[in-house]
Amino acid sequence: MKTINQILNTVKLASPILYWVVVIHFIFAIVCLAGLVIDERTLMGVNVWIKPLKFSISGGIYILTLGFLTTLYPFSRRKKNIITNIVAITLFLEIVIVLYQAARGVQSHYNMSSPFDGILFGSMGVLIAINVFIMVIFIVETIRLKLNTSKSIQWAILLGWIIVVFGSWVGGQMISQMGHNVGIADGGAGLPLVNWSTIAGDLRVAHFFGLHAIQLIPIFAVWASKKWNTSNRNQLIAVTLFGLLYAGWIGFTFYQAKMGMALIQL
Incomplete structure (x- = not known):
């Protein structure tokens, strides 16, 4: 089984943009941990930085996983770049929204308290819908193609x-x-x-x-x-x-x- 370093190096060579988005997610996680220590604000009974911490870690793991799995598919270089860049950019935008709303001390999800908050929540829905569509593409391609495994x-x-x-x-x-x-x-x-x-x-x-x-x-x-x-x-x-x-x-x-x-x- 490949070590984490080998996986990171594989992803970095295959998709530099996706790799750095993964790194940024884990940097955001460290920022959130610092926020837990220095910021006592709460939202719905928990510290405001708990949610972006969870999303940073979970999102970083998912993006890294997708980046590595993509290297197993016999896609063209162009197709791999399109898929990984779309995933990296959309999920980067989502975590930025989650962090921004946490910094404001308001909900990122289900927040329709103002037109601005509603736009941000709706935008996250669109970003996730794009990623679900890509998941469906992977299902079809996993059935259709022979992977390098x-x-x-x-x-x-x-x-x-x-x-x-x-x-x-x-x-x-x-x-x-x-x-x-x-x-x-x-x-x-x-x-x-x-x-x-x-x-x-x-x-x-x-x-x-x-x-x-x-x-x-x-x-x-x-x-x-x-x-x-x-x-x-x-x-x-x-x-x-x-x-x-x-x-x-x-x-x-x-x-x-x-x-x-x-x-x-x-």
């Missing part, structure tokens, strides 16, 4: 993209109800850092696990291929079972949230 890992990547699209759909559910909690208004008691509600349903749980399927399922496939010396057929079965279990977990957390139940009731 084993069959079991390619299958894991496909499962990952499919589940990521579902995770994005859960995000759309939150937008449709203008909030992430079910049963009560957003805010209130939540788990440390992630702030998932401990008193009501919270769609962010299924959203989180859905979005990170594109890392966890391929990582399992790589681990299984290295640790388990067996046939391709058995590798495919193992990846399929893991993917189904992971999808089942996400489905459970989504159902649980829609029923108004907290992941962990406190």
Whole structure:
């Protein structure tokens, strides 16, 4: 398995713009950590810098993952540049909006309190929609093409993209109800850092696990291929079972949230 440094170097050579957007995301995460220490302002019961911290880390990991996975596809250089640059620029703009709103001490999501805030929230919706469209492109291309990897890992990547699209759909559910909690208004008691509600349903749980399927399922496939010396057929079965279990977990957390139940009731 490639080390983090090898992955970073691969991405840097393949897509310098995307690479630096990843670096900027992690720099933003450090800025947010500093904000937690020096800024005591809160929003809906938590420090204003918690949300941009989570988005900086999660966004940086996703962009890095996409940048690396793109190198496995037999795309032309031009096609790779178009895809990675679109992802890098759109998600950079999104994290800038999240940080800007945090610095103002106001919500970035579901904020329609003024025309300006509504425009920013709507803009984030457009930026994410572009990225969901790219996810769908990856699903089609993963089915259509032979990737520069084993069959079991390619299958894991496909499962990952499919589940990521579902995770994005859960995000759309939150937008449709203008909030992430079910049963009560957003805010209130939540788990440390992630702030998932401990008193009501919270769609962010299924959203989180859905979005990170594109890392966890391929990582399992790589681990299984290295640790388990067996046939391709058995590798495919193992990846399929893991993917189904992971999808089942996400489905459970989504159902649980829609029923108004907290992941962990406190």
